[in-house]
Amino acid sequence: MPTSPRTPAPAPARDARSAPVLSVKDLEVAYRTGRDQSVRALRGVSFDLHPETSLALVGESGCGKTTLGLALLRLLPTLGEITGGSITFTGDDGRAREVTDMTPAQLRRWRWSEAAMVFQGAQNAFNPVLTVGAQMADTLRDHATGRLGRREIHERSAEALRSVRLEPRRVLGSYPHELSGGMKQRALIATGLLMHPRLLVLDEPTTALDILTQRTVIDLLAELREEFGFAMIFISHDLALAAELADRVITMYAGTVVETGSTADIFSSPRHPYTSKLINAVPPVSGDLAELASIPGAPPSLATLPPGCAFAPRCELATDECLAAEPPLIPLVERPADMTHAAACIHHDQVHHERKVIARA
Amino acid sequence: MTATSSPVPAEQAVPTPSRSSAVSPLRRLFGELTRSTSGFVGLCLVLAIVLLSVVGPVLIGTSVPGDPARAWEAPSARHWLGLEGAGKDTLHLLVIGGRTVLMVGFLAATITTVIAVAIGSLAGYFGGRFDALMLQLTDIVMTVPQIVLLAVVGAFYKLDSPTLLAIIVGVLSWPVLMRSIRAQVLSLKEREFVEAAQLLDVGWVRIVFGEIVPNMASYILINFIIAVTNAIYAMVGLYLLGLAPQRGTNWGIMINDAWTKGAMFNPDAMPYIIAPVTMIVLLQLGLILLTRTLEEILNPRLRDR
Amino acid sequence: MPETTGTAAPLIELDHASQVFHVKGEDLPAVSEVSLSVDQGEVLCLVGESGSGKTTTARLAAGLAAPSSGAVRYRGRDLAEMSRAERREYRRAVQYIHQDPYASLNPIRSVRGTLSIPLRRHGLARCAADVDARVDELLSTVDLTPPESYSAKFPHQLSGGQRQRVSVARGLTLSPKLLIADESTSMLDVSIRVSLLNMFTRLRKEDGVGFIYITHDLALAKYFAWEGRTAVMYLGRIVEVGPTPQIIANPQHPYTRALLEAVPEPDPELAARKKAGGGLLSAEIPSLAALPTGCTFHPRCPLAEDRCRASVPQLLPAPGARQDVACMVVTDPADPAAPAEAASGAGGGRP
Numbered sequence A: 001m002p003t004s005p006r007t008p009a010p011a012p013a014r015d016a017r018s019a020p021v022l023s024v025k026d027l028e029v030a031y032r033t034g035r036d037q038s039v040r041a042l043r044g045v046s047f048d049l050h051p052e053t054s055l056a057l058v059g060e061s062g063c064g065k066t067t068l069g070l071a072l073l074r075l076l077p078t079l080g081e082i083t084g085g086s087i088t089f090t091g092d093d094g095r096a097r098e099v100t101d102m103t104p105a106q107l108r109r110w111r112w113s114e115a116a117m118v119f120q121g122a123q124n125a126f127n128p129v130l131t132v133g134a135q136m137a138d139t140l141r142d143h144a145t146g147r148l149g150r151r152e153i154h155e156r157s158a159e160a161l162r163s164v165r166l167e168p169r170r171v172l173g174s175y176p177h178e179l180s181g182g183m184k185q186r187a188l189i190a191t192g193l194l195m196h197p198r199l200l201v202l203d204e205p206t207t208a209l210d211i212l213t214q215r216t217v218i219d220l221l222a223e224l225r226e227e228f229g230f231a232m233i234f235i236s237h238d239l240a241l242a243a244e245l246a247d248r249v250i251t252m253y254a255g256t257v258v259e260t261g262s263t264a265d266i267f268s269s270p271r272h273p274y275t276s277k278l279i280n281a282v283p284p285v286s287g288d289l290a291e292l293a294s295i296p297g298a299p300p301s302l303a304t305l306p307p308g309c310a311f312a313p314r315c316e317l318a319t320d321e322c323l324a325a326e327p328p329l330i331p332l333v334e335r336p337a338d339m340t341h342a343a344a345c346i347h348h349d350q351v352h353h354e355r356k357v358i359a360r361a
Numbered sequence B: 001m002t003a004t005s006s007p008v009p010a011e012q013a014v015p016t017p018s019r020s021s022a023v024s025p026l027r028r029l030f031g032e033l034t035r036s037t038s039g040f041v042g043l044c045l046v047l048a049i050v051l052l053s054v055v056g057p058v059l060i061g062t063s064v065p066g067d068p069a070r071a072w073e074a075p076s077a078r079h080w081l082g083l084e085g086a087g088k089d090t091l092h093l094l095v096i097g098g099r100t101v102l103m104v105g106f107l108a109a110t111i112t113t114v115i116a117v118a119i120g121s122l123a124g125y126f127g128g129r130f131d132a133l134m135l136q137l138t139d140i141v142m143t144v145p146q147i148v149l150l151a152v153v154g155a156f157y158k159l160d161s162p163t164l165l166a167i168i169v170g171v172l173s174w175p176v177l178m179r180s181i182r183a184q185v186l187s188l189k190e191r192e193f194v195e196a197a198q199l200l201d202v203g204w205v206r207i208v209f210g211e212i213v214p215n216m217a218s219y220i221l222i223n224f225i226i227a228v229t230n231a232i233y234a235m236v237g238l239y240l241l242g243l244a245p246q247r248g249t250n251w252g253i254m255i256n257d258a259w260t261k262g263a264m265f266n267p268d269a270m271p272y273i274i275a276p277v278t279m280i281v282l283l284q285l286g287l288i289l290l291t292r293t294l295e296e297i298l299n300p301r302l303r304d305r
Numbered sequence C: 001m002p003e004t005t006g007t008a009a010p011l012i013e014l015d016h017a018s019q020v021f022h023v024k025g026e027d028l029p030a031v032s033e034v035s036l037s038v039d040q041g042e043v044l045c046l047v048g049e050s051g052s053g054k055t056t057t058a059r060l061a062a063g064l065a066a067p068s069s070g071a072v073r074y075r076g077r078d079l080a081e082m083s084r085a086e087r088r089e090y091r092r093a094v095q096y097i098h099q100d101p102y103a104s105l106n107p108i109r110s111v112r113g114t115l116s117i118p119l120r121r122h123g124l125a126r127c128a129a130d131v132d133a134r135v136d137e138l139l140s141t142v143d144l145t146p147p148e149s150y151s152a153k154f155p156h157q158l159s160g161g162q163r164q165r166v167s168v169a170r171g172l173t174l175s176p177k178l179l180i181a182d183e184s185t186s187m188l189d190v191s192i193r194v195s196l197l198n199m200f201t202r203l204r205k206e207d208g209v210g211f212i213y214i215t216h217d218l219a220l221a222k223y224f225a226w227e228g229r230t231a232v233m234y235l236g237r238i239v240e241v242g243p244t245p246q247i248i249a250n251p252q253h254p255y256t257r258a259l260l261e262a263v264p265e266p267d268p269e270l271a272a273r274k275k276a277g278g279g280l281l282s283a284e285i286p287s288l289a290a291l292p293t294g295c296t297f298h299p300r301c302p303l304a305e306d307r308c309r310a311s312v313p314q315l316l317p318a319p320g321a322r323q324d325v326a327c328m329v330v331t332d333p334a335d336p337a338a339p340a341e342a343a344s345g346a347g348g349g350r351p
Helices: A065-072 A104-110 A132-143 A150-163 A181-193 A211-228 A239-245 A263-268 A273-280 A320-324 B025-033 B037-060 B090-096 B098-126 B128-143 B146-156 B162-172 B175-188 B192-199 B204-241 B251-260 B267-298 C054-061 C084-093 C111-121 C128-141 C160-172 C190-207 C218-224 C244-249 C254-262 C268-272 C306-310 C341-346
Strands: A022-032 A038-049 A054-058 A080-090 A096-098 A115-118 A199-203 A231-236 A248-253 A256-262 A330-333 A341-343 A357-359 C012-023 C026-038 C043-047 C069-074 C094-097 C178-182 C210-215 C229-234 C237-243
Touching: A022 A065, A038 A065, A038 A080, A038 A256, A054 A065, A054 A239, A065 A080, A065 A115, A065 A199, A065 A231, A104 A132, A115 A181, A132 A150, A132 A181, A150 A181, A150 A211, A181 A199, A181 A211, A211 A231, A211 A239, A211 C254, A231 A239, A239 A263, A239 C268, A248 A263, A248 A273, A256 A263, A256 A273, A263 A273, A263 C268, A273 C190, B025 B037, B025 B267, B037 B090, B037 B098, B037 B267, B090 B098, B090 B251, B090 B267, B098 B128, B098 B162, B098 B175, B098 B204, B098 B251, B098 B267, B128 B175, B146 B162, B146 B204, B162 B204, B175 B204, B192 B204, B192 C094, B192 C160, B204 B251, B204 B267, B204 C111, B251 B267, C012 C054, C026 C043, C026 C054, C026 C069, C026 C210, C026 C237, C043 C054, C043 C218, C054 C094, C054 C178, C054 C210, C069 C084, C084 C094, C094 C160, C111 C128, C111 C160, C128 C160, C160 C178, C160 C190, C178 C190, C190 C210, C190 C218, C210 C218, C218 C229, C218 C244, C218 C254, C229 C244, C229 C254, C237 C244, C237 C254
Parallel strands: A054 A231, A054 A248, A115 A199, A199 A231, C043 C210, C043 C229, C094 C178, C178 C210
Antiparallel strands: A022 A038, A022 A080, A080 A096, A248 A256, A256 A341, A330 A341, C012 C026, C012 C069, C229 C237
16 A cells, blocks of 8 residues: 555554553443433444544534544533543553543643644634733643743743744734634644644634645644644545545544544545545546536434434445444454554445546546 | 534534424424513513403493592402592502503504614615715704603693604604614625625515515514513603693503692502502513513524523 | 637626725725626636635626726626616526525525515516426425425525525526626535536536636636636736636646645545645735735745736736736746746646
């Protein structure tokens, strides 16, 4: 498998004892929808994330990507609740901690200092009436262990801004509306990186940005990862972003993992029809003109999941067997460091991934 | 949609509950109305007072026999609230005295709201010279002191109909609402759905009154109720000061009557003062509480707290 | 500038149209001297960053704004000189589809209500049965099937993609000849965007509807306008325009090349070959209030020369290519040793 220079597969030689930063087992999340009603938003999600690797969570809106990202940092909205499974976080000290058991005080210390999130929508994630500097200082004060002096706060904010190629003197005193969309997104990433976390979760980091700004954010994230060596999870509906930044891809559908594998495996031979269709919906700019096909229908409502495989109603490979039971993740290609390619599809050998060429370039 | 304080768009994070759950519309309405307890109390108060004032007179008649010999009689089993200065039953007067108050309140509020919405939305939508002219007009109307004008009108003409009173109050109190309607239209008309309607060439009447104004329905309704309370206070104030004709029976006249006849100083006559004051206070309280429920039902951002 | 097909006047034509906004005492030239035309069944993509003037240009074509100078013509008639009847005909023929499906539908109106108003207003449906039939037909056209399950819904009960379809259906109520679709910052899922584009292509081929499509993503332009033209805009000016395959495979202007470089590829191998920052010197687009002198692109341009700071380049045919380009370094190479070869090397990712 040819690996690209920018997305190095983690060397198998990596110390076998180096535990995953994050180990998620059978995670279940439910949202309350009424007095005694709830829907299962995540169903049995499991994966390991190794240090300094990047993972892309892909899927359409409403497939549970954002819910998973929020659940990992225990940031679910009030109606959401982790109902089962475990999230184990291993810090720099090698001590494993159970995120689902953390008290609010422990969470506060853990978030931002060890695991940070960059929220969707650079336009709205900052408070419009406070300067960027004030908001970064708040984050530092809230999450740092011990008291920080004004000087130190300023220095650390400035350093974080410099790391995202922003000029601290200009940005710290600015209000969010005085910055362009790309600068705001970079300032948000800087806020996430303030305390050098081991894990950074980014929700749609490039959506709603111009293409050139997207490019700078993609390049920046790739550079920052080399510089700071954090593990990264990013949530995106755009498969192209995964191809650019991820070592590994997890496809989510109806609140569960339907395919997982290294980026190279997923893009060269997706084994779940949903992943294949998602890839084929993204227009490539180079090469011949290929036909793009949308995925018919919409993701199912989590409240009324179809029987068996949740994707069956939208799948042309579906047979009676698919309706009988929800297929488990079937390991297909064994790879080290939790990069095993697995798909939750009993017809995985019938998924022939290719783009139909309409016109030659 | 669910509103949460999290920075994540709620639509994506929280799956919308299935709409298949069949709830009868009546039960849904009841659920909406009882969403806020105080609002529901308000609604009940208003409904009770309206019912009493509209149906009551039909049942017990509008003519109240009086026996001056029994003036200021204390409450008894026959006359729950006692008798007033002319020996008439206070409770009976109370029941028939609500109609005018409600009529003046609602008529004045209707006039105010219609003028404010019409002028405000047109001025906001078209802007330019019409807008400037209308703003001038609001300035002029706002400087007219209502009470003084009513006193003058009352002195020169026979201000003997509550309807006329309602019209005067209504015509004088629209500017404030007009300005806020205008401000809202200024922002609504920039919304893309308005531009879409312009593109489809559906005409300005449709755009202003079909696309823009309905989006302010909740705001207008709540302001209508506030206008009702304002009009009732204005009217009762006028009666109390004796600036409006003391003809017929209503709660304002009852208070004025009690005042001028010195009922204050007669312990037995207390119900005659307290009763109309209580009715007015309860009605106003009910209306104000009702706006709370309306706000919660009509404002989707408050809805899912 | 762009050659008009046939002898008849094109459906819509912008002739040296400019738009200057006055904001807080400053003049912001949002669009400068833009000329373009689209005929029935044709497709033109306007590509550029936000602030490039592509949306303003589209709004000029849609008659949502009047140009400060220059002209916008529908079938050869200047919009500014139209009679009432002509204006009505134009209004029915050219429709604009807003980019934000969450803002472009009136929240208080059902789908049926949204679609029936223009139908009734323009006498396209006389009775309730007519309206129902036409609404169903429109909903089927935009793939909202079965129509019965959508017509009674309100916008908040629909997903973003479904709203966008209703928005398109509304644009189609008057059977327009030209649809202008603004998707410059679309937040829709990739799959939904593709299905909308496929639907547009069907409308273009089957009903001869012309399209002006606004995007910041050249990959979408390539897909949608392969048989048409693409115009790349920068700070209010067209910097490159020509047949889409030419623009994609053989870009001439350094800005077009940067945009192509920047597009994320859905292929890890190709993605790894992308140049950092699209090869530009700066990621930030200058403000319209303080435009650089000469060629406004020169502060970000890797090819900039001294003369680029001095004079504004004209849109001229590029030597050895089939498109027009506004770059002196390309159209008038001072140094004959460095012609367009330097340009084509970076473009497209593939030969």
